[in-house]
Amino acid sequence: MTREMTGAEMVIQALKDQGVDTIFGYPGGAVLPIYDEIIQQEGLEHILVRHEQGAGHAAEGYARSTGKPGVALVTSGPGATNMVTALTDAMLDSIPLVCISGQVPTHLIGNDAFQECDTVGITRPCTKHNWLVRDVDDLARVLHEAFYVATSGRPGPVVVDIPKDVQFATGTYQGPTPNPAAVHKSYRPQVKGDAVSIRAAVELMAAARKPVLYTGGGVVNSGPQACQLLRELVSLTGFPITSTLMGLGAYPASGENWLGMLGMHGTYEANMTMHDCDVMVCIGARFDDRITGRTDAFSPNSRKIHIDIDPSSINKTVNVDLPIIGDVGHVLEDMVRIWRASAVKRDETALKDWWTQIDGWRARNSLAYKPNSDVIMPQYAIQRLYELTRHRKTFISTEVGQHQMWAAQFYGFEEPNHWLTSGGLGTMGYGLPAAIGAQVAHRDALCVDIAGDASILMNIQEMSTAVQFGLPVKVFILNNQYMGMVRQWQQLLHGNRLSHSYTDSLPDFVKLAEAYGGVGFRVEKPGDLDGAIEEMIAVDKPVLMDCRVANLTNCFPMIPSGKAHNEMLLPDEANDEAVANAISAEGKSLV
Amino acid sequence: MNAQNVDAPSAYFLAEVSNEVETHTLSLLVDNEPGVLARVIGLFSGRGYNIDSLTVSETEHEKHLSRITIVTTGTPMIIQQIRHQLDRLVPVHRVTDLTVRALRANQDKPLERELALVKVAGTGEKRLEALRLGDAFRATVIDATTEHFVFEITGRTSKIEQFIAIMKPLGLVEVSRTGVAAVQRGPEGL
Known part of the structure; x- marks a missing residue:
């Protein structure tokens, strides 16, 4: 569909064509033409926040809870700079976010105009990509591309900066391309995992005596189907499973094989399982420092399989033996299929012993706290x-x-x-x-x-x-x-x-x-x-x-900075002295 | 993040971890659009990577493609990270590690050249010596008065370095260098 309209109209049209029903925003001088269109239409609800950072996080909450991209609309200058925290947040947690910002008119760009800032310059390192649209005839294409980039591959935030004169200008609107992945010149994320590697992974997993599945936000990002496949994989293999903070819910907390969250404040059993395992399958997680603790003592005796859609996540902090680049859902689909098709012979005794050991760690009851009948714990x-x-x-x-x-x-x-x-x-x-x-x-x-x-x-x-x-x-x-x-x-x-x-x-x-x-x-x-x-x-x-609540309660168990998974500080051991001496001189400089 | 740039699949591809610092020459094909160089440079400064040399120019005008050549140093793990991080940038079409390509083809290095303009001022014996040495290095005189020469010299970085070092006692005034341009040996392109 092509037709003539103003830049501001194109913004609304493009959002609707992308299936957007809600935007979070705050008006200002440089986005007034867009706001003038918002009030004259139906079908797109605008939620007026009280601070642009709120718009960003609200859009993130919307995105995370629906699986759809969140959309925020802010003005130039302070509107855009107030978005920076939310954009960075979405960048680090891989949340699809499309932020549309107003900009001073093109002839004023670079003049230190009122409410001008270099939005694309400021947001370059905290977005997956950003665009300054100087020609109204590029606007529709850029907006559609923005949605494609934000939602495909490893999701993330994008910014489309639109000068006010471009919002007023009339140009030709084009609808979204049916298959953007096939036509984009340079951005083509790999979705399907390599079959040879997946087969090798299945072999490695089948031979494991002390396996663990370590999952993360990538499973949630991949969608409900991926979470379903993860559950299938767990029931097929019988492997214990733990997750990062971002991945909670992908596997149910009531599930039999659930070890609880891992990492700095994870459970004893999850961290000890990670430390002592012989095969680790990392699915959509990124070996973050909250997870690994001391990297040189991180799970020292395991072969590591890493499934991630982003090649730059591979070998960033921890060397893995078998990387699989691809979307978690697609890779798990193949993995489950191959596991089913190959007559996997597992060492059941070893697996049983492994679970016995895990139950021993579980019995440590690392989340225990002293109940209190006077104050709320x-x-x-x-x-x-x-x-x-x-x-x-x-x-x-x-x-x-x-x-x-x-x-x-x-x-x-x-x-x-x-x-x-x-x-x-x-x-x-x-x-x-x-x-x-x-x-x-x-x-x-x-x-x-x-x-x-x-x-x-x-x-x-x-x-x-x-x-x-x-x-x-x-x-x-x-x-x-x-x-x-x-x-x-x-x-x-x-x-x-x-x-x-x-x-x-x-x-x-x-x-x-x-x-x-x-x-x-x-x-x-x-x-x-x-x-x-x-x-x-x-x-x-x-x-x-x-x-x-009780004022002085602290959060345990804890892996103190600079320590390994098997050096956790447990609640019953965390007396004043242990707390004061928990972190070594080297650990003190870490965060 | 392009499929064609992902390492060839091989189970257990990382046999050993080396912490030796290596120098690699990367070649990037990028859309020639505003901000693309800032994205590349920002990535290096933001993540603390080194840039020893960087050159950029549009090489395919009809497609608006530029080629960026970066010489960088780091451990193999860092170099791999740099390559993948660069590849993640949306306007980057392709990242090629020319050093790795050369090693795979049993070559010492990719073809690398840079150009320098070297201004030397002086009279008498020093002036003659500068001219003789310029000749020996196949440098061309592109500007001269009775008191100075400007040499244009092309070659590998080591040759340029050597020439500049020799010119120092002979009245070196200033140097302007292009940085390294590089291609792979043999008939194939990127």
């Missing part, structure tokens, strides 16, 4: 939240810190795309807008942001968005009056000198909720917790729940 709060929401359609987002790790440890995810968290960048302030994004896409679902008292204040203004659009998101604040994870690290690294990690003058969250037009609750006693959570769920409005 943060772990208990998450457990209760889980029990009282698990039978509903629930989406959980988090901010960043101790509460995030407790949520990952204690909330059981059964399905992919129901867990929204900032993994790679660790963005405080992610959770509330992400929950809003998920709620927009799933109006009937329960969307809970598990937050900390410090993190929530970083994007608290989005409460106003939730109220305006009738989005009953629930913010469950584990309030310990500290930046808990910062404090924990100060205890580990800096002789318990708690420099600026205590928040004096916290707002009254109940009144704050009311001030925004939402509802506030406070709960302080374990006995009142269930009632409070049920009340929170029942309210059909945005809620701030001020859940007062």
